[in-house]
Amino acid sequence: MGDGRGIVVLGGSAGGLLTALVLANGGNEVTVLERDAEPAPADGDEAWDSWQRRGVPQFRQPHGLPVRFMDVLDAELPDVAAAVRSIAPSTSLGAAAPDPDSLTDRERGFSITLIRRPTLEMLLANAADDHPGIEVRRGCARPRIRAGRRPPRPPAQRRWGGG
Ligand SMILES: Cc1cc2nc3c(=O)[nH]c(=O)nc-3n(C[C@H](O)[C@H](O)[C@H](O)COP(=O)(O)OP(=O)(O)OC[C@H]3O[C@@H](n4cnc5c(N)ncnc54)[C@H](O)[C@@H]3O)c2cc1C
Numbered sequence: 001m002g003d004g005r006g007i008v009v010l011g012g013s014a015g016g017l018l019t020a021l022v023l024a025n026g027g028n029e030v031t032v033l034e035r036d037a038e039p040a041p042a043d044g045d046e047a048w049d050s051w052q053r054r055g056v057p058q059f060r061q062p063h064g065l066p067v068r069f070m071d072v073l074d075a076e077l078p079d080v081a082a083a084v085r086s087i088a089p090s091t092s093l094g095a096a097a098p099d100p101d102s103l104t105d106r107e108r109g110f111s112i113t114l115i116r117r118p119t120l121e122m123l124l125a126n127a128a129d130d131h132p133g134i135e136v137r138r139g140c141a142r143p144r145i146r147a148g149r150r151p152p153r154p155p156a157q158r159r160w161g162g163g
Pocket of ligand 1: 010011012013014015016017033034035036054055056058061062063064065066140141142143144
Protein backbone atom coordinates (compact mmCIF):
# COMPACT_ATOMS: atom_id res chain seq x y z
CA MET A 1 0.00 0.00 0.00
CA GLY A 2 1.09 3.55 -0.59
CA ASP A 3 2.35 5.76 2.20
CA GLY A 4 0.51 8.86 0.98
CA ARG A 5 3.53 10.46 -0.67
CA GLY A 6 3.38 11.45 -4.32
CA ILE A 7 5.31 9.55 -6.95
CA VAL A 8 6.49 11.00 -10.27
CA VAL A 9 6.94 8.67 -13.24
CA LEU A 10 9.05 10.02 -16.10
CA GLY A 11 7.82 8.87 -19.50
CA GLY A 12 4.21 8.01 -20.23
CA SER A 13 4.67 5.10 -22.59
CA ALA A 14 3.86 1.44 -21.95
CA GLY A 15 6.32 1.03 -19.10
CA GLY A 16 5.51 4.32 -17.40
CA LEU A 17 1.74 3.92 -17.65
CA LEU A 18 1.81 0.34 -16.37
CA THR A 19 3.98 1.44 -13.46
CA ALA A 20 1.63 4.31 -12.68
CA LEU A 21 -1.46 2.10 -12.77
CA VAL A 22 0.01 -0.52 -10.44
CA LEU A 23 1.32 2.12 -8.02
CA ALA A 24 -1.99 3.99 -8.01
CA ASN A 25 -3.91 0.77 -7.37
CA GLY A 26 -1.64 0.38 -4.35
CA GLY A 27 -2.91 3.68 -2.95
CA ASN A 28 -0.23 6.05 -4.24
CA GLU A 29 -0.79 9.44 -5.86
CA VAL A 30 1.08 9.29 -9.18
CA THR A 31 2.00 12.01 -11.66
CA VAL A 32 3.24 10.89 -15.09
CA LEU A 33 5.31 13.36 -17.11
CA GLU A 34 5.30 12.60 -20.83
CA ARG A 35 7.23 14.63 -23.40
CA ASP A 36 4.88 14.02 -26.35
CA ALA A 37 1.95 16.41 -26.19
CA GLU A 38 -0.83 14.61 -28.05
CA PRO A 39 -3.40 12.91 -25.81
CA ALA A 40 -4.45 9.31 -26.38
CA PRO A 41 -7.38 8.80 -28.74
CA ALA A 42 -10.32 6.63 -27.65
CA ASP A 43 -10.33 4.56 -30.83
CA GLY A 44 -7.75 1.94 -31.81
CA ASP A 45 -7.83 2.69 -35.54
CA GLU A 46 -7.36 6.39 -34.87
CA ALA A 47 -4.43 5.56 -32.58
CA TRP A 48 -2.86 3.46 -35.34
CA ASP A 49 -3.54 5.96 -38.14
CA SER A 50 -2.77 9.31 -36.62
CA TRP A 51 -1.58 9.37 -32.98
CA GLN A 52 1.79 11.13 -33.05
CA ARG A 53 4.26 9.54 -30.63
CA ARG A 54 7.68 10.71 -31.68
CA GLY A 55 9.15 9.58 -28.37
CA VAL A 56 8.60 5.91 -29.25
CA PRO A 57 10.35 5.14 -32.57
CA GLN A 58 8.86 1.62 -32.80
CA PHE A 59 5.37 2.95 -32.13
CA ARG A 60 3.58 1.99 -35.37
CA GLN A 61 4.31 -1.72 -35.19
CA PRO A 62 2.67 -4.90 -33.96
CA HIS A 63 3.56 -5.69 -30.37
CA GLY A 64 3.90 -9.20 -28.98
CA LEU A 65 2.81 -9.73 -25.39
CA PRO A 66 4.41 -12.87 -23.88
CA VAL A 67 2.31 -15.11 -21.68
CA ARG A 68 4.13 -13.98 -18.53
CA PHE A 69 3.17 -10.38 -19.31
CA MET A 70 -0.47 -11.38 -19.76
CA ASP A 71 -0.37 -13.33 -16.47
CA VAL A 72 0.86 -10.24 -14.62
CA LEU A 73 -1.68 -8.07 -16.43
CA ASP A 74 -4.48 -10.48 -15.44
CA ALA A 75 -3.38 -10.31 -11.82
CA GLU A 76 -2.67 -6.58 -11.54
CA LEU A 77 -4.90 -4.89 -14.14
CA PRO A 78 -7.68 -7.32 -15.09
CA ASP A 79 -9.77 -4.67 -16.88
CA VAL A 80 -6.87 -3.77 -19.17
CA ALA A 81 -6.12 -7.48 -19.74
CA ALA A 82 -9.74 -8.11 -20.74
CA ALA A 83 -9.67 -5.14 -23.12
CA VAL A 84 -6.43 -6.40 -24.72
CA ARG A 85 -7.95 -9.86 -25.21
CA SER A 86 -11.13 -8.44 -26.70
CA ILE A 87 -9.31 -6.15 -29.13
CA ALA A 88 -6.26 -8.19 -30.13
CA PRO A 89 -8.03 -10.61 -32.51
CA SER A 90 -9.68 -7.78 -34.44
CA THR A 91 -6.47 -6.02 -35.47
CA SER A 92 -5.67 -8.19 -38.49
CA LEU A 93 -2.50 -9.51 -36.90
CA GLY A 94 -3.22 -13.18 -37.44
CA ALA A 95 -4.14 -15.80 -34.89
CA ALA A 96 -3.92 -13.51 -31.90
CA ALA A 97 -5.15 -14.14 -28.38
CA PRO A 98 -5.91 -17.86 -28.42
CA ASP A 99 -8.33 -19.03 -25.79
CA PRO A 100 -5.94 -19.87 -22.91
CA ASP A 101 -8.15 -22.79 -21.83
CA SER A 102 -7.69 -24.53 -25.18
CA LEU A 103 -3.87 -24.72 -24.92
CA THR A 104 -1.63 -27.32 -23.32
CA ASP A 105 0.73 -25.98 -20.65
CA ARG A 106 3.61 -26.19 -23.12
CA GLU A 107 1.70 -24.36 -25.85
CA ARG A 108 0.57 -21.77 -23.38
CA GLY A 109 4.16 -21.11 -22.31
CA PHE A 110 5.06 -20.13 -25.85
CA SER A 111 1.90 -18.23 -26.78
CA ILE A 112 2.06 -14.55 -27.60
CA THR A 113 -0.82 -12.11 -27.78
CA LEU A 114 -0.35 -9.78 -30.71
CA ILE A 115 -1.72 -6.28 -30.55
CA ARG A 116 -0.89 -3.04 -32.26
CA ARG A 117 1.48 -1.05 -30.11
CA PRO A 118 -0.68 2.13 -30.37
CA THR A 119 -3.72 0.14 -29.21
CA LEU A 120 -1.89 -1.22 -26.19
CA GLU A 121 -0.70 2.23 -25.22
CA MET A 122 -4.12 3.75 -25.86
CA LEU A 123 -5.74 1.23 -23.47
CA LEU A 124 -3.15 1.98 -20.80
CA ALA A 125 -3.43 5.75 -21.32
CA ASN A 126 -7.21 5.69 -21.11
CA ALA A 127 -7.06 3.57 -17.95
CA ALA A 128 -4.58 6.03 -16.44
CA ASP A 129 -6.73 9.03 -17.42
CA ASP A 130 -9.74 7.40 -15.74
CA HIS A 131 -7.84 6.56 -12.54
CA PRO A 132 -8.46 9.08 -9.74
CA GLY A 133 -4.96 8.52 -8.36
CA ILE A 134 -3.12 9.36 -11.60
CA GLU A 135 -2.44 12.62 -13.37
CA VAL A 136 -0.81 12.35 -16.79
CA ARG A 137 0.81 15.60 -17.93
CA ARG A 138 1.60 15.53 -21.65
CA GLY A 139 3.90 17.89 -23.50
CA CYS A 140 6.02 17.99 -20.39
CA ALA A 141 9.69 17.14 -20.87
CA ARG A 142 12.00 16.68 -17.95
CA PRO A 143 15.60 17.65 -18.45
CA ARG A 144 18.10 14.83 -18.46
CA ILE A 145 18.71 13.50 -14.99
CA ARG A 146 22.31 13.01 -14.05
CA ALA A 147 23.06 9.99 -11.96
CA GLY A 148 25.62 11.87 -9.85
CA ARG A 149 29.13 13.15 -9.99
CA ARG A 150 31.46 11.73 -12.54
CA PRO A 151 34.01 9.39 -11.02
CA PRO A 152 37.47 10.94 -10.76
CA ARG A 153 39.67 10.32 -13.76
CA PRO A 154 42.73 8.17 -13.18
CA PRO A 155 45.96 10.18 -13.05
CA ALA A 156 47.60 10.69 -16.43
CA GLN A 157 50.35 8.19 -17.04
CA ARG A 158 53.79 9.55 -17.62
CA ARG A 159 55.60 8.26 -20.58
CA TRP A 160 59.31 7.71 -20.09
CA GLY A 161 61.88 7.57 -22.77
CA GLY A 162 61.44 8.22 -26.40
CA GLY A 163 59.50 5.06 -27.37
C1 LIG B 1 11.70 -2.37 -32.83
C2 LIG B 1 11.24 -2.82 -31.47
C3 LIG B 1 10.27 -3.81 -31.34
C4 LIG B 1 9.84 -4.23 -30.09
N1 LIG B 1 8.89 -5.21 -30.00
C5 LIG B 1 8.47 -5.62 -28.79
C6 LIG B 1 7.45 -6.62 -28.67
O1 LIG B 1 6.93 -7.11 -29.66
N2 LIG B 1 7.07 -6.99 -27.41
C7 LIG B 1 7.63 -6.44 -26.28
O2 LIG B 1 7.24 -6.79 -25.17
N3 LIG B 1 8.58 -5.48 -26.38
C8 LIG B 1 9.00 -5.07 -27.60
N4 LIG B 1 9.97 -4.10 -27.70
C9 LIG B 1 10.48 -3.51 -26.46
C10 LIG B 1 9.47 -2.52 -25.92
O3 LIG B 1 8.97 -1.69 -26.95
C11 LIG B 1 10.15 -1.65 -24.89
O4 LIG B 1 10.61 -2.50 -23.87
C12 LIG B 1 9.15 -0.68 -24.32
O5 LIG B 1 8.77 0.25 -25.31
C13 LIG B 1 9.77 0.08 -23.19
O6 LIG B 1 8.72 0.87 -22.72
P1 LIG B 1 9.04 2.16 -21.91
O7 LIG B 1 7.70 2.73 -21.56
O8 LIG B 1 9.96 1.83 -20.79
O9 LIG B 1 9.90 3.10 -22.86
P2 LIG B 1 9.54 3.75 -24.24
O10 LIG B 1 8.47 2.99 -24.95
O11 LIG B 1 10.85 3.95 -24.94
O12 LIG B 1 8.94 5.17 -23.86
C14 LIG B 1 9.67 6.19 -23.25
C15 LIG B 1 8.71 7.35 -23.08
O13 LIG B 1 9.37 8.38 -22.36
C16 LIG B 1 9.12 9.64 -23.01
N5 LIG B 1 10.26 10.50 -22.70
C17 LIG B 1 11.54 10.37 -23.11
N6 LIG B 1 12.30 11.34 -22.58
C18 LIG B 1 11.49 12.11 -21.80
C19 LIG B 1 11.69 13.26 -20.97
N7 LIG B 1 12.90 13.84 -20.85
N8 LIG B 1 10.64 13.76 -20.29
C20 LIG B 1 9.40 13.19 -20.40
N9 LIG B 1 9.16 12.10 -21.18
C21 LIG B 1 10.19 11.57 -21.86
C22 LIG B 1 8.99 9.28 -24.48
O14 LIG B 1 8.26 10.26 -25.21
C23 LIG B 1 8.24 7.94 -24.40
O15 LIG B 1 6.84 8.13 -24.35
C24 LIG B 1 10.39 -3.65 -28.94
C25 LIG B 1 11.37 -2.63 -29.05
C26 LIG B 1 11.78 -2.23 -30.31
C27 LIG B 1 12.84 -1.13 -30.39
